[in-house]
Amino acid sequence: MTRKESGSTAPAPARRRLSRRRARGNSLDPHETRRALLLVAPALAVLALVIGYPVARAIWMSFQADQHVENGFFVQGGFAGLDNYKHWLLQRCGDVACPPGNTGSSFWEVVGITLFFTVVTVTIELVLGFWFATIMNGKFRGRSLVRAAVLIPWAIPTAVTAKLWYFIFSYDGIANTLFGAHVVWFGDKWAARSAIIVSDVWKTTPFMALLILAGLQLISEDVYEAAKVDGASAWQRFWAITVPLVKPAVVVALLFRTLDVLRMFDLPYIMTGGGAGDGNDTTTLSILVINESRNGFNSAAALSTLTFLLVFGVAFLFVKFLGANATGAEPKVKAKR
Amino acid sequence: MARVTFTGTQRWYPGTDSPAVPGIDLEIEDGEFMVLVGPSGCGKSTTLRMLAGLEEVNAGTIHIGDRDVSAMAPKDRDIAMVFQSYALYPHMTVAENMGFALKMAKVGKEERERRVKEAAAMLSLTEYLDRKPKALSGGQRQRVAMGRAIVRKPQVFCMDEPLSNLDAKMRVQTRTDIAKLQRELGVTTVYVTHDQVEAMTMGDRVAVMKDGVIQQCDTPLALYDKPANLFVAGFIGSPQMNLLEGIAVNGQVTVGGYPIPVDPVAAKRMDGAVVVGVRPENWRLVGAGEGLPVTVNVIEELGADAFVYGTCEAQGTPHDIIVRAHGRDATSKGDVLHVTTDPAHVHVFDKETGVRLSA
Amino acid sequence: MARVTFTGTQRWYPGTDSPAVPGIDLEIEDGEFMVLVGPSGCGKSTTLRMLAGLEEVNAGTIHIGDRDVSAMAPKDRDIAMVFQSYALYPHMTVAENMGFALKMAKVGKEERERRVKEAAAMLSLTEYLDRKPKALSGGQRQRVAMGRAIVRKPQVFCMDEPLSNLDAKMRVQTRTDIAKLQRELGVTTVYVTHDQVEAMTMGDRVAVMKDGVIQQCDTPLALYDKPANLFVAGFIGSPQMNLLEGIAVNGQVTVGGYPIPVDPVAAKRMDGAVVVGVRPENWRLVGAGEGLPVTVNVIEELGADAFVYGTCEAQGTPHDIIVRAHGRDATSKGDVLHVTTDPAHVHVFDKETGVRLSA
Amino acid sequence: MTTTSRWRSARTYLGVALIVVWGLAPFYWMVVTAFRDLQFTFDPTPWPTHVTLDNFRTVFDTSRNHFGRSLLNSVFIGGVVTAIGLVVGVFTAYAMARLRFPGKNAILAVILAASMFPGVALVTPLFQLFRNIGWYGSYQAMIIPDISFVLPLTIYTLTAFFREMPWELEEAARIDGATKRQAFTKIMLPLAAPGVVTTAILAFIAAWNEFLIASQLSNDKSQPVTVAIASFNGTQPHVEPYTAVMAAGTVVTIPLILMVLAFQRRIVDGLTAGGVKG
């Protein structure tokens, strides 16, 4: 077979697939496409300006070395290749392993802590949020007040929340007083982490609950009636009807909460400064970024990029396992013809 | 075992002025097929939904067998229901929709699949088993709703106009299948329909409701032949019975001056203003000069029969009259027909109370 | 002016194996009342929805008058539609639901209210005008859906089973009202129904569809009297036409050995395997020894008529046969009836192609 | 009332009580502290003691801070962000939920990815960008970044809700002579109200709570409450004015509670019942 022939035959299957799709009524309407792109354009424009530019710059910076001192003055570091990434991923400080007290030494530990916070808080929030939403979805007197009450934690600025809980968990604070305990909340690794988790769960469960509630309200009463008659208990109705039908809303809530916790900053920073326990026990990736950016922007940019990759990876897994459908992506047309 | 008893059962929707069902008394024997009919909004669905446990019972009770189920959760009543609004599970395929109740009842997977397949075959749904309700036509959705009920072997079937979106052929077939299935399983059934044929052919008994009150409950033919009051007379039968206002004097009824023959029982009871009912198929054509003269307005050809819609000018007050014509009679608009009937086919009702006077 | 023309109009739902409507050709005259019938899932709603602009037309065109509307937005087509699934606006009252289209058309408030009230009165909805759809019965919802269409004066009415949830009396009345309204307004109407009576009485013409293809489109009586093929024969008429397989030899048809008289046109055309059709009302009872012997299985008493469902054992192959009995004939299960018919009432079809052979 | 429903409502009210305690107990503590004399900040008495209004006076003391103005700034910024975020979000979500077009998944991924970069790393480049174009200290310097944080949230939540709507109703409206836009705004949007209002509240609060960007890009005139609270100072160095912060927190929470109460009917009603068969 000559080159020319193979060149002309290669696209054929593709073309055939395309025309078959059109014949099946699957074709994309150019008007619809244009309208869709018009509708999407404003969002993309804003994101490009505010996120696109800084991110691009940060990524560029992550390949530059930090400034170092010569003759008492800082000078530009120049191109660094992957050094900044090695600093974090391999915990190398120059030619040696990063010593304790250097930000690089805590990278993996911090990743672990961040993931730990994420898994624990998001799980608790999901369960609580679902429960709240179910209760609020019922009919009872005064539910407007309950709804407002639930939103309060979410409405309080994070900085205030952090101080409030710092306060509640201080040694002479109300938490110890009420439970007659003498726990040094921010002195112990697990106590500090629990305190942070409690505060974060308290603050953000309303977010989860409200989104789930809105999802619940789109479910038609009919369907529940059908399920009741079909002999499903409340529990079974929950799993067979409620869960699959609110799944889109729940997945969105989960996704955003996960992304949020992965980038959590204010709460642990204000409550513990990332300290507690042996010093870094409540340091999250964002806290590490801030700490590092005071040493040098470029390695901080590398850390930001790594954080981004981590978050992206988690989000990817999320969408993959909880269904692309749930996040608004187009369901795949059944392959079987 | 699964006899269903309504005792003064009432439903009053919150926020409305009057009860949708003020208090119903009805006894449905074990294994009986009870048809509920009545005008739109008369409370049929409400009655069914109370039985299923989907509407709170505001007063009175409902028993299934010996159990007072008035306050029982739907799932504990063991009832299968076909909803008027279908109420399909949007996230489940047809097969999953139909198998859901069995899954809840912890029926094994194979058994479940077998029964779903059986029901699907009966309802010609086999090729749609993998689709979601959204991608089905109206009739297909209704059949899924139907299938969801018939895969089960419950104590009571509740069906709310389960065939209204099916074509005639499918409807006849499904109707027969349901009747057969019901007899085989011996499941007590409450069935709401607007279809006269279904009401007449499927029910062991038919209850006619109006404004939440049962007007008459009897076998289909008894309802047809001896409607207990004007309402039932007008409601059962399509086109409806001709109802003509007349005056009874000394055991003789005249409608607009023309005498109508009535049976001896009625003759004895009636007096003053009455309403005389004659079904369209019970008119006989007679020669000019005899019977009521009817001027033909419209002829509805249904293929097998034709109905002649005419007006009878009697002493100034025109009456609309419907006459069933056999085959393709050569009547046309503007003709004047003369019709009469036999005493056995004349229903006489009190005009005031609407109560039946004839035997 | 508002003639509607389908030309090879096709709809293929994404993700399905075959088109729901492969290509329809149909011309509806200005002011004509066209009824679409066909089995569930045959593409009636799809056709209507394409006409309304709710489904993309994948191939072919639709014209309203001279305008090619295939790619036009629904609002520019000036069509009113009653949806099979009601599609009421749940957050609006009945009055608002019905007035919405007028509001969109910027009709003044008073005019709007007047027209809504008129329509509501016609549909007996007056007392429900302030309710939300949720608090209505099924039939009431359907009437609201109907009302939403009839308050308008569009170019085309599309109605998808608009009466399926109404009781017989209401249905007869609404049917008459619609027919009257349509004649008065002279609006071209496409009407989907499963009700034989509606199809026979309302339509100027009836189109019978199967699998998205129009099988026959003609006046109701022509369809009834001369079904073009086996499918139409079986579909129009309820209970359906008796279809018996027979063998034609030398212009003579025998069904299981018994000769059936046929008309001369058919006699000339037929040869070999044929299907013979006789409507239930066209059987005549004859004495023993003559005609087909039918063993009675079930008698369905509908009040006015009765249908006898029986089996004809002919040369080992049993045939199901339905015979309409007049009045209350004293037949009962197990009896053997002997029936025959007249050549004029016998429809002969080619067994292979299903095509009509008789005149 | 029957026994089952009585038991059910008892259970509901128990749940409700727990929820209320959950939401209100820490808030209660905040309020108690807000009314407490600064010197008794750490007093663990669980009921109000040393009650004073001083903290609120401190909060609104214009010679020390611009809390009142900041409050208005926050309302303004939050309002604009929510409005724009919602409008743009509704556009995009509609396209995502209802239209078919190439690259949809890629666009969704990009939008989501936008909310994945750690905010702390964006501040510096944004500062430089906005300084160069002279936006430093302007409202748009906060509004635009806030929109970009809020957008992924609104787009995703609205998309999820829109997909579950009974779109038959849009068809009915279009038959009734509505344009696609009218059908959407007059029929679908009111029906989606629970989702839209919920999204709006979540978006507003997200903007309302934003601190990082505002702390770097605002000046005295444009700073929102979060920044104002963070810069509260006692009369002494090192003395954290907890009580004033709690008072400010209390003040900040109240408009939101009012807002939620005003909108709550919209969040409560499940609106789609009874419209369609299916």
Added chain:
Amino acid sequence: GGGGGSSSNDAFAAHLKDRGPITYVQGKVNDNATHEVIARWNAEHPDEKVTLKEQTAAADQQHDDLVRNFDAKNADYDVVSVDLVWTAEFAAKGYLQPLKGDLAIDTNGLLDSAVKGAQYNGTQYAAPMTSDGGMLYYRSDLVKTPPKTWDELFADCAIAKQAHIDCYAGQFNKYEGLTVNASEAINGAGGSIVGTDGKTPTVDSPEATKGLEVLAKAYQDGDIPKQAITYQEEEGRQSFESGKLLFLRNWPYVYSLASGEASSKVKGKFDVAPLPGFDGVGASTLGGHNAAISAYSDHKATAIDFLKYLESEEAQSLFLGKGSLAPIRTEVYKDPALVKKYPYLPTLLTSIENAVPRPITPFYQAVTKAVQDNAYAAIKGDKTSAQAVKDMAAAIKAASSGQ
């Protein structure tokens, strides 16, 4: 981020003689003096008015804000208030105008340690503005003579035990305060953290180990209560004022609160002393702020005049009198009127005169983290003090080599 050239910044030569209105940038103003000082200046210099730009209250954010603005070569920031510990970093980055030549200031009569704290690499980059130093607060009702050494102090813990109160607390939470406390312990034992070049770690020494060990041991013994590991300034003050603490290391601001506040249970029952050491008075860590001129200022001539005004006796007296800020002029400490008002002044002067600045290094952020992390671990007993100083040294070395 960009910085200066190899040894200087081109901007250093620009606008040296220019005059005009300037902006003075400082963290959230929480004293009553600053506004007064500026008002007086403005009254006398109507054409060269100073505008005050307040930053947020959090020190970290002040730091980041300055870096960001310098980095953007923002001419809006003319004179900035720089925390002592940031001076070296900013100088090394070329942000600060060297105060030499026409811009030189007169340092006579200023506290020596404060002047040194404003120098980097032998050049004066800023003018000291306010100072600060730690003192030992003790319960004079329970302890007659204040301890001079750590040994004496911990010996007095027996008194605390008897009174059922805690013995000693400083600032041991993992934040800047811990660096201060740890440095004091290390410096007091004769150790140091970085060398004079600001790069070379010197902390890995027996002296430093010995210093740190004092805190670690006290914590393990319970002489420093368990909860003190979470203390910042405020928690310690609360504890002391509620009578639950015998000794507290804290800043001068506590004095007036503990003697004035209604909630204070120790009114008239406490006094201050210099920090303890090993053999005599310990070494306090120097606090305070310097004023510096931005290299990108357009009006440096005005700026230097304003700087000089900030150092004047008039301004310094205002700082102390109205703002309770420790002055940098020795004579102010001796003003009898002020001493009457602030009885702790003599003690504070002793403390500041003996004070050692925190490490002067352009890598301060990394150094302080190295100190905090490791000191924290040592105090908690997670590692030995010897290991801790070793790790500190390694971390400082890594940081100063650009990692």
